[in-house]
Amino acid sequence: MSEEEKISLRPLLFQKPGPNIYSETQNDRSSLKDLVFTNFDSTASFRYDSPGQGLKSTQQVPIDWSKFENHTFFESAQSKVNVAFDKIINEFPFDGTQRQTEAFMDSLTGFEKHVFDRFPKSVGYLRFSGYKKPPGKPEQGTYISVKDSAGFLFPDFSSRQDGEAVIDFYTKPFSFEYHILVESQANDNQIVFQKQSADNLSVTVALSASNSTEECDMIFNVYSGSQNIFVSASISKGSFVHVVNEYDRNNVSNVKIFFNQAEIASSSAGNEFKDLGMNRADFIIGSGSTVKVKGGIRGDLVKTGDFPTSVTSFIPKETFSGSLDEVRIFHETRSIEKQKDKGYKSIYPENGDLRIYFKFNEPTGSYEPRNVVLDSSGNSLHSIISNFDNSVSDDLRLTGSILSPIVSENLAINPILFPDNHKVITLNVDLLTSASSYDDINPNLITRLFPPHLFSDGQANQGLSSLQGGLFDQIAGQSIPGSAKLGSSQYFTAFLMIYAKFFDDIKVFLDHISNILHVDYEDDEIVASQFLPLVARYYGIEMPTLFSPSNILEFIDGENIGAEHSFAAKSLRDVQNELWKRFLINLPFFMRSKGTVNGIKSVIRSFGINPDRLMNIREFGGPTRKSLSSRRYSTIKKLPYLTFSGSNGPHTVTDPGFSEMSPYLITSHLSGARRAPKHSFPKASDPVFSHIGSGMRNGESDFRRDAFFTSGSWTYEGIYRFPEKNEVKFNYPVTQSLMRLAVTASSGDGSGRPDRHHVWMNLVLTSGSIFVDNSITLMCRPWVTGSDLAKGLNLTLTGANIFNGDPWYVSVGRFRSDDVVTSNSQSYSAPRISTSNSSSYFLRCARYSDGKISELFVTSTYLQDSPSRTASPPYRNIQETYFAAGDQSGSFIVIGSQSLKPADRMLTDPKLESRDGFGVGDKLKALSTDFNGQVSKIRFWSKGLRDKEWKSHVHDPDSIGSKDPIINYGYESQMSGTFERLRLDLQMDQPLTATDSSGHLMITNLTQEIGDARYQTALLTSSVIFKIDTFYNRLSPAFDIAQSDEKVRVRGYQSFDLIAQSDYATTSPVYEVERSEIPDDDTRFAIEFSAVKALEDDIMTLFSDLSFFDDGLGDPALMFDEVYPDLDQMRKVYFRRLTSKPQYQAFFDLYRWFNNSIGYLLEQMIPRKTKFLGIDFVYQSHPLERNRFRYLFDDSYLLAKERSVDSPGTTNVLDDYAAAEGKSW
Secondary structure, eight states: OOHHHHHHTHHHHTOOSSSOOOOGGGSOHHHHGGGTTSSTTOTTOOTTOOTTOOOOSGGGSOSOTTOGGGTOSSSOHHHHHHHHHHHHHHHOOTTSOHHHHHHHHHHSOHHHHHHHHHSOBOOOOEEEEOOBOOTTOOOOSOEEEEOSSTTOSSGGGOSOOSOOOOSOOTTSOEEEEEEEEEOSSOBOOEEEEEEEEETTEEEEEEEOOBOOSSEEEEEEEEEETTEEEEEEEEEESSSOEEEEEEEOTTSSSOEEEEETTEEEEEOSSOOOOSOOOOTTOOEEESOOOOEEEESOOSSSOEEOSOTTTOEEEEOOOBOOEEEEEEEEEESSOOOHHHHHHHTTSOOOOOSSOEEEEEOOOOOOSSOSOTTEEOBOSSSOOOEEEETOOGGGHHHHHOOTTSOOSOTTOOGGGOBOOOTTOHHHHHHHHHHHHHHHHHHHHOTTOGGGGSOHHHHHHHHHHHTOSSTTTTTTSOOBOOSSTTOOBOOOOOHHHHHHHHHHHHHHHHHHHHHHHTTTTOOOSSSSSSOOGGGHHHHHHHTTOOOOOSOTTOOHIIIIIOBTSSSSSOBOSSOHHHHHHHHHHHHHHTHHHHHHTTTSHHHHHHHHHHTTOOHHHHOEEEEBOOOSSOOGGGOEEEEEEEEEEEEOOOOOSSOOEETTTEESSSOEEEOOOSBOOOOOSSSOOBOTTOSSSGGGOSOOTTOOBSOGGGGBTTSSOEEEEEEEEOOOHHHHOSOOOSEEEEEEEEEEOOTTSSSSOTTSEEEEEEEEEEOOTTSSSOEEEEEEOOBSSOOTTOOOEEEEEEOOOTTSSSOEEEEEEEEOTTSOOOOGGGTTTSOOOOSTTEEEEEEEEEEEETTEEEEEEEEEEEEEOOSSTTOSSOOOBGGGOHHHHTOSSOOEEEEEOOOOOOOSSGGGOTTGGGSTTOOTTHHHHHTOOOOOSEEEEEEEESSOOOHHHHHHHHHOTTOOOBSOHHHHSTTOOOTTOOSOOEEEEEOOOOSOOBOOTTSEEEEOOTTOSSOOEEEEOSOTTOBOEEEEEEEEEEEOSOTTSOBOSOOSOOOEESOHHHHHHOSSOEESOOOSOOGGGOOOOOOEEEEEEETTHHHHHHHHTTBSSSHHHHHHHHOGGGTTOSSOHHHHHHHHHHHTTOOSOOOHHHHHHHHHHHHHTHHHHHHHTSOTTSEEEEEEEEOOOOTTOOOOOOOOSSGGGSOGGGSOOOSTTOOOHHHHHHHHHTOOO
C-alpha cells in the first residue's frame, strides 16, 4: 500500500458510530505519515481496527489469562507454555522494522501475549571501564570491535547473513548519534569511535586530555590522504549528553558537532572526499590507534608543524572511561528536527540508512554469552565486548544512580531474549509447574481422548525416552536471541496439539458471546472493548470518540501523552475504552435520572470530571418570590487531611517533649503588629514590634501583650476526622488532645527548663467504651501563678459521635468581657456579658451531611478576667503575663503527642486537681497529648466568630467567611483596619504533600500574618496529606440569576419548623398559588464553561452569607453613585492576594475537547422537550464586578413632551400643569 493510499484511509480509521466527529483536519498530514511503516495494511491485524468491528484475536477477549481453566480446554497447558516461549525468544524481531514488530505482536494469542507481558524486560546503557595503556602493552580496558560484515558473528541466528560491508562510508554522508557520559575525573587522550584502514584514512571521535573534572574537548576528525576536516567542542562531564557527529557532503561547513539538539561547532571550510571506503576495517568503540589530525588541539599531542597547516598525531593514552547508550550510525545527516524527535526514544530501521544500532539493553545476571552486544539495525553486526570480566559484568550493565538518558524507551518491547538468562528460566519453570498441575486434572486434554497404544507406538517408532518426548521439558538454549530449543515430541502429539489449539480459540470466542452485554469495573468476563459501541447502541446511545485531536502515536501507542519523550501506561484508546466502560456501567442510573441536573452531572462525573469546579449547569426559571438566604448549591470536593498516625509506644523523647516516632504540628507564635481603632497599639520603641511605626492616629500602648492574638476575643477552628476502627485497625487512646495552646517556659518557673512548654488550654477528646459516650472537654487555666486563687475552666460537650469516620467541625474560643454580643439569637453560643471582667468561653461541634447541618452541639460558660492591669490580688490572666512567664512572643498551637512535665504553672500545675474549677482525674486529663486522627482547615481568628460565620464554615470547609470581610480579611493593610482578622489559615491544600528526608513538612499559612506551621513525623519522604471526597454546601455566586433545579415545590406544611425552612411554604392546606407567586419556570437549559468560575467560587468563600451583597447593592443611598463603594473596596482587598494570572488558554482547550466529545453524548441525555442552549464558553463579570448605569441630574429621563425646554416661545410643562390646576409653583 502506498503512502497516499494509507493517508486516504485515515477518516475511516476511527469512524464513530453515528455522526462522525473525526475529520481530515484534526490530524495534520505529517502525523498520518506515521502509518507508512506500520502494519496498518494487514487484514490479519486488529491494531488499527475501528471500534465496533469484529474480533480477530483472542488477545481482544477480556479474560484472566493467568488461569488455565479460562482458556485451555483441549490443548496441553505445558505445550502452550513452551510454544509461547519458543515463539517469543526465536521470533521476536528485536532488530526488525515497526511493521515486523507490530505483525509479531498482533500474531500472538491471548495467552502468548500474557506470557510476553510477564517476560522479563531490560533497558539500560553500557559502562566502559577505562584503562591507562602502558606503551607496548595490550589493551585491558573494555572496548568493542565491530566486524564490518553482515552476519559475521552468530550467523545461524542473524537476520542478515550475506557478509556484505555495512558501515563503510564510501561516497555517502554519515552521522554518529549517541548519548555519552564522560566520567567526572581527569582524563588523558581517549578514543570514543574510530574506523581506520590506514594511517592516512580514518574517521575518529576522541576526547583530548584534560585535568578538569567538569569538561574536556571532543574531537571529530575525518582524514584521507592529504585531505583533512577537523572540528572540536567542549563537552561537560558527569551527565549524559546527546551527541551527533555529522559529515555532510552537500554543505560547505560539512563537519559538525551537535550537543543536545543544538549545533555547537562546525568546520570553517569543507573538503569533499571522493571515497571513504576502508576495505571492511573494524569499527572500534572505546579504543583506537594513533590518528593524524590536521589542525590545533588542546591536550597531550605530538606536533609536526604549526597551526593551521600542521599535521598532528593524536595518540590515545587510555581506553574510553564513561558510558554510552543508543549508538547509531547513519548513512545520512540528522536534522535538528530528527534529533529532537528520535533522540530520546528507540527507533526502527525503516529506510536502510541506519547501519548500526546498539541499544545496550542486554541484561545483567548469569547467562552466556554475557559479553555480547546486539545490533538492532537489521544488519546483524552483533559484536563482543573485549576484556569483559564476567565477575564484574553487572557493574558494566547496571545503570546505577544515573538514569538512562532514553527517557522515552519503551520497556514493553525490550524483552530479555537470552534463553539461559536466570529470569527467563525462572519464569519458564514457574509456568510449567502450574501448567503441569492443570494438565493432571484436565479431563478434556486431547491426548486423553485417544487410545493410549497410539502414543506407545509413536514412542517406539521415534525412539523417545518418554511417552511424550521432551515437549514438556524446560526450554533450552545458550546463545543470543533465536537460539531457544524445544524438546523433541511425538509427531502424533504435535499434530493433535495443532487441532487442540484451534478448538480452544473457538471456545474462547464462543464463551465470550454470553458476556456481550455485560459491562463491569472488573476486567474479566466482560464485553470486549471492541464491542462497547455496540452495547451502547443496544441501549439507544451513540458513543462519541473522545480524543479526536490525538495523533496515531498517542492514540494507539500511548507515546508523548503527558510530556515529550514518554510512554504512558495506557494509550488514549485504552483510556477511551475505560471511560466508555464507566458510562455504560452507570447507564441504568443515567436513564432513571434523565431530565435532571443531577443526571447530567452524573454523566460528566463518570468521565472523571467534576462539573461543579469547571462549569455552571443552569436550569432556568424558579419561584417568583426569591430570597438570598437560599442561594446555596451542593457540590463534591476533595478535602485534604493531614494524618497523625504514629506510634504511641516507648520511644525517645527530646525537649520540648516531642518524640521522633510520633507526628506533631506546631505553629508560629500567635502575635503580630496591632493596627486597630478599638484597642491600643504597641509602642514603636518596642524591640519586637518596632516596625509598627509611630504617629498612628489611634494611639499607642505601653503593653506588649496588646499585640497577642489571644489578648482579645479569638476563635480556633478545625475539621477533624477519625477513621472507623475497621479502617485504622487499632484502638484509639481513651483521651486525645485535639489541640493545645501553650507558651514557652521561663527559667524561673520551677522546672528549670526554659525549653519546655507550658499548656494553658487543652481541648481533650474522651472516647466511650463503644465510641458512643464521647465527650470533648475544654480545659483552660490562663494563669501563671500557682495560687489557689488561680481559677480554671473545665467545659464539657457531649453527644457528638466524632469517631464515626465523618468530618466534624470543632471550634473553641473566647469573647472578651468588652466584646459584647447584642443578638439574643446568639445567646447560647456567646452569652450576653453581664460583668466587666468575665469573658465567655465557648465550645462548638457540628457535622454536615445531606445538604444541611445534621448535628450541632454548643456550650459556653464564663471565666473571670483580671479586673485591671494593676489589680490586687496578684493573679493575672495569661494575656496579661506572657512577659512574666518568659515567652515574650505569645502563645502557639500544638497538635500531636508530647511529654509534658509538671511545673507550677497553668495546666501543668502538679496541684491542678485541688485548684478551683478542677477535680479528681483532671490532672492526667489535662496532660493528654496523644492524637491519632486526621485534621484539616486549621484556622485561628483574633475575633470571636458569630453564629452565621461559623455555621457557614460548617457548610463549606473552604469558607473563611465573616460578617464584614473588608475589615476581617487578612490582606487589608490600612492603618485604620481592625485587629479582628483571620491570622492562621492552614488549608492543607498545597503542592508539597510529602515529608523530606528528615520527616519535616512545612504547612503553608495562607494569610501570611504569621509564619508557616511545621509538621514532623517518623515517615521520611512519604505523603502525609491525602484527600477524601466531601460534600460541600457553598454560597452561589449567581445569586441574582433566575435559575432553579427545584421544579417540584411544596406549598403547604403542618410543621412550623418546615415552614420556617421554606421560602414560599405556608400552613397547609393550600389549594392554589397566589397569582403573584406563580413560578416563572421555562425549559431552557445550558452548560457554561465560565472563564471566572474558579475565581468567583473563591471570592464567595470570603462571605458567611449574602447580606454583604444585600447591603452593598440595595442601599437606596447609592442610587446616584457611579460605583458600589463596598464592592469596589472588597475587590481591592481580594485581588491583593493573587500572585499569577489564570491560564485561560488551557481552560479553553479543555472546553473545546469537552464540547467536541462529551457534548454529543450529553445531547442524547437531555429530554427532547428541553430547550438545550448548548455548551458555551462564557466571559462574564465576577460577583465583585458590577457595572452601573449612570444617573444624570437633569430631565433626560422624561418623555420629550415632559422635558423643560428653555427655547423662546416654550413653557415649562410643570408650569402648564400648575396653571391648569389653578395653582402656582
